[in-house]
Amino acid sequence: MQNETIPNQSGKPAAAPAHPVTDAVRHxxxxxxxxxxxxxxxxxxxxxxxxxxxxxxPLRIKLGFDPTAPDIHIGHTVVLNKMRQLQDLxxxxxFLIGDFTSMIGDPSGRNVTRPPLTREQIEANAQTxxxxxxxxxxxxxxxxxxxSEWSDPLGxxxxxxxxxxxxxxxxxxxxxxxxxxxxxxxxxxxELLYPLMQGYDSVALKSDLELGGTDQKFNLxxxxxxxxxxxxxxxxxxxxxxxxxxxxxxKMSKSKGNYVGISEAPNDMFGKLMSISDVLMWxxxxxxxxxxxxxxxxxxxxxxGGLNPRDAKVQLAQEIVARFHSQDAAEKAxxxxxxxxxxxxxxxxxxxxxxxxxLAIAQLLKQANLAPSTSEANRNIEQGxxxxxxxxxxxxxxxxxxxxxxxxxxxxxxxxxxxx
Amino acid sequence: MQNETIPNQSGKPAAAPAHPVTDAVRHxxxxxxxxxxxxxxxxxxxxxxxxxxxxxxPLRIKLGFDPTAPDIHIGHTVVLNKMRQLQDLxxxxxFLIGDFTSMIGDPSGRNVTRPPLTREQIEANAQTxxxxxxxxxxxxxxxxxxxSEWSDPLGxxxxxxxxxxxxxxxxxxxxxxxxxxxxxxxxxxxELLYPLMQGYDSVALKSDLELGGTDQKFNLxxxxxxxxxxxxxxxxxxxxxxxxxxxxxxKMSKSKGNYVGISEAPNDMFGKLMSISDVLMWxxxxxxxxxxxxxxxxxxxxxxGGLNPRDAKVQLAQEIVARFHSQDAAEKAxxxxxxxxxxxxxxxxxxxxxxxxxLAIAQLLKQANLAPSTSEANRNIEQGxxxxxxxxxxxxxxxxxxxxxxxxxxxxxxxxxxxx
Numbered sequence: 001m002q003n004e005t006i007p008n009q010s011g012k013p014a015a016a017p018a019h020p021v022t023d024a025v026r027h028x029x030x031x032x033x034x035x036x037x038x039x040x041x042x043x044x045x046x047x048x049x050x051x052x053x054x055x056x057x058p059l060r061i062k063l064g065f066d067p068t069a070p071d072i073h074i075g076h077t078v079v080l081n082k083m084r085q086l087q088d089l090x091x092x093x094x095f096l097i098g099d100f101t102s103m104i105g106d107p108s109g110r111n112v113t114r115p116p117l118t119r120e121q122i123e124a125n126a127q128t129x130x131x132x133x134x135x136x137x138x139x140x141x142x143x144x145x146x147x148s149e150w151s152d153p154l155g156x157x158x159x160x161x162x163x164x165x166x167x168x169x170x171x172x173x174x175x176x177x178x179x180x181x182x183x184x185x186x187x188x189x190x191e192l193l194y195p196l197m198q199g200y201d202s203v204a205l206k207s208d209l210e211l212g213g214t215d216q217k218f219n220l221x222x223x224x225x226x227x228x229x230x231x232x233x234x235x236x237x238x239x240x241x242x243x244x245x246x247x248x249x250x251k252m253s254k255s256k257g258n259y260v261g262i263s264e265a266p267n268d269m270f271g272k273l274m275s276i277s278d279v280l281m282w283x284x285x286x287x288x289x290x291x292x293x294x295x296x297x298x299x300x301x302x303x304x305g306g307l308n309p310r311d312a313k314v315q316l317a318q319e320i321v322a323r324f325h326s327q328d329a330a331e332k333a334x335x336x337x338x339x340x341x342x343x344x345x346x347x348x349x350x351x352x353x354x355x356x357x358x359l360a361i362a363q364l365l366k367q368a369n370l371a372p373s374t375s376e377a378n379r380n381i382e383q384g385x386x387x388x389x390x391x392x393x394x395x396x397x398x399x400x401x402x403x404x405x406x407x408x409x410x411x412x413x414x415x416x417x418x419x420x
Numbered sequence: 421m422q423n424e425t426i427p428n429q430s431g432k433p434a435a436a437p438a439h440p441v442t443d444a445v446r447h448x449x450x451x452x453x454x455x456x457x458x459x460x461x462x463x464x465x466x467x468x469x470x471x472x473x474x475x476x477x478p479l480r481i482k483l484g485f486d487p488t489a490p491d492i493h494i495g496h497t498v499v500l501n502k503m504r505q506l507q508d509l510x511x512x513x514x515f516l517i518g519d520f521t522s523m524i525g526d527p528s529g530r531n532v533t534r535p536p537l538t539r540e541q542i543e544a545n546a547q548t549x550x551x552x553x554x555x556x557x558x559x560x561x562x563x564x565x566x567x568s569e570w571s572d573p574l575g576x577x578x579x580x581x582x583x584x585x586x587x588x589x590x591x592x593x594x595x596x597x598x599x600x601x602x603x604x605x606x607x608x609x610x611e612l613l614y615p616l617m618q619g620y621d622s623v624a625l626k627s628d629l630e631l632g633g634t635d636q637k638f639n640l641x642x643x644x645x646x647x648x649x650x651x652x653x654x655x656x657x658x659x660x661x662x663x664x665x666x667x668x669x670x671k672m673s674k675s676k677g678n679y680v681g682i683s684e685a686p687n688d689m690f691g692k693l694m695s696i697s698d699v700l701m702w703x704x705x706x707x708x709x710x711x712x713x714x715x716x717x718x719x720x721x722x723x724x725g726g727l728n729p730r731d732a733k734v735q736l737a738q739e740i741v742a743r744f745h746s747q748d749a750a751e752k753a754x755x756x757x758x759x760x761x762x763x764x765x766x767x768x769x770x771x772x773x774x775x776x777x778x779l780a781i782a783q784l785l786k787q788a789n790l791a792p793s794t795s796e797a798n799r800n801i802e803q804g805x806x807x808x809x810x811x812x813x814x815x816x817x818x819x820x821x822x823x824x825x826x827x828x829x830x831x832x833x834x835x836x837x838x839x840x
Contacts (some may be wrong), residue, residue: 156574156576168606169607
């Protein structure tokens with residue numbers, strides 16, 4: 001195990017006593033940076049990790065949530081995954097619910113999608129969110145906090161004192177503010193206060209690292225600056241990319257239909273993940289899998305050496321389904337997927353013995369219990385929903401001859417018929 | 421008495437029932453506009469005055485003070501005079517002490533002249549200020565308020581909700597903000613909140629008119645806008661010019677030495693006022709005198725017809741001295757002034773009979789009780805502070821011959837000496 005001291009930003013060895021950068025520390029750094037968009041300031045984060053390793057004091061890692069959007073998909077889990085990975089390495093993860101600002105909403109009334117929420121709505125949303133997040137985070141080791149705890153006690157004076165810590169010009173440097181200000185699109189004064197409130201959360205939590213999406217970079221940096229103003233060691237910030245949707249092009253989003261919800265049924269989840277491109281698969285491996293980078297590199301080698309990429313994709317899909325359902329569900333989803341791939345007939349379909357050949361198809365469907373009535377059976381045929389040995393039946397007048405065949409109605413109803 | 425309805429801003433008669441504009445209403449309008457820099461919106465103020473006259477409900481007139489500068493001069497009284505004139509016409513004057521923001525001070529720490537004040541300091545400053553202001557206002561009919569009364573209860577959320585009522589762009593339109601923002605001089609976010617807090621005072625007070633110096637126009641307009649946001653009839657604003665100092669060029673200011681403090685001794689006050697130019701005198705008449713505009717016009721006619729402008733100036737100086745001291749003090753100040761003009765010797769100086777001529781000057785000063793000792797007497801001579809019949813004594817060895825003379829030491833000590 002090789003030790004070295006941490007260089008400071010100028011590249012020279014730091015004058016202050018530093019803690020050794022062990023292999024273990026380097027490992028946490030590797031985990032931190034995996035798939036990330038930006039880690040600022042890397043040398044500071046390394047120093048924090050080294051100090052934590054040397055002193056045994058875990059680092060405090062903050063992730064804030066707006067309790068207004070309780071239904072999450074795997075795109076949302078990219079950041080949660082990073083939290084879980086750092087949690088597994090012994091650090092303290094803080095699940096911060098931004099109830100203070102949510103209870104205010106957008107008081108300018110311009111943003112109709114952001115009405116003020118009641119205490120009860122926030123609590124319900126937070127519970128729903130946390131229940132879903134708990135499929136990724138380890139609930140036993142997660143600190144849940146609400147920012148009203150320290151925001152309300154600031155009072156009117158505290159807010160003004162907080163506002164004195166930041167300049168108008170620096171706030172207007174935020175991309176969207178710059179565009180709106182230059183474009184003459186009104187910015188209400190309170191909008192400049194929200195990033196401050198979010199930054200003050202970092203002060204209150206004495207956060208060492210704040211995670212967020214790439215679009216949160218500015219806000220995370222405000223927290224860093226405010227901590228300095230309050231005499232604290234500033235937090236590092238780690239931004240994660242926005243996950244591409246199943247199409248591999250647009251960002252994953254419910255409204256675009258290119259998402260995998262974390263509450264979706266195992267078969268749907270599995271099937272959607274199997275539909276992604278081979279290129280996107282490796283991206284998902286980095287951002288969604290908990291397998292080590294070494295493992296993933298080895299798998300990539302195997303694919304280069306001849307392994308069917310489909311097999312690598314199966315492993316990914318199984319890992320994700322297992323995470324949000326169970327290992328059994330993952331096995332079952334794989335089996336069902338394979339069946340459907342082989343013509344879509346499951347293994348365990350009922351066998352039915354019938355007589356009276358040649359038998360009218362509607363009669364046959366009714367007697368095989370595949371339709372409640374002959375008229376319903378005819379409707380199914382009209383809709384193209386009936387297959388005999390995989391071939392769609394289009395003629396309601398069809399008579400089925402004696403023999404053995406597999407009959408399917410709709411997507412899920414099957415029967416193996418012995419007709420004599 | 422001619423009545424008319426109030427035209428609205430488009431110039432057409434208002435559709436809503438209006439109140440008659442009587443001569444009395446027109447008189448209040450004339451008093452309001454006297455010497456003012458701007459009255460906005462004049463038609464709205466006329467409507468308020470007419471309504472008040474018709475309903476007997478007095479209007480609420482707000483003047484805010486920063487309780488950090490307790491020593492006031494006649495320049496500060498220009499706005500107070502307007503308050504008093506409107507108070508005398510039956511309206512309610514609110515003396516508002518901005519203790520909320522003063523207790524916060526400048527939390528950015530950039531402005532060393534604005535440290536946070538304690539409750540006790542603010543109370544003491546406010547008392548000092550109010551005691552001085554009471555020489556102009558009628559204390560019996562003045563409402564004294566502290567803005568912490570409604571600012572503190574806003575709490576953290578209330579401040580954010582308030583900040584939602586105003587846009588960044590509109591706030592940055594304030595002249596000094598524009599210059600600083602364009603010039604890259606930092607503006608702390610809290611500085612944008614202070615005009616809002618001041619504006620919210622108008623909401624809390626349901627103010628009908630806010631007075632201020634010309635430099636306050638922007639802040640007064642914020643109050644107007646906020647009242648609209650809170651569904652109130654907006655206040656009108658009336659700005660008064662900054663008074664020129666005794667030099668008639670620069671604004672009156674303690675640091676420039678061109679001021680008249682309202683606590684100065686009657687003779688000093690009188691003498692300073694008599695030193696102003698004839699042109700500046702008419703300006704002071706408009707802004708400082710309580711005489712009617714008709715009176716002042718008549719006086720101006722007299723001067724044009726041959727009256728010595730000095731006599732008009734005497735009337736002004738007497739009015740001001742009488743306001744801050746008494747009518748007696750004003751008479752006395754005039755008498756003393758006239759004496760000094762005639763050689764500077766007051767009427768009622770002590771008469772002293774001495775013998776031993778020729779007498780050394782230092783001995784004479786000591787025996788006439790004009791110096792406590794001969795050494796002190798010599799010091800006075802060295803400093804050029806001793807005069808015999810108006811001529812400065814420069815020779816400490818001078819022997820005074822027998823006879824009668826007036827001896828002066830410093831500015832104020834005189835004796836008529838009979839030496840034998």
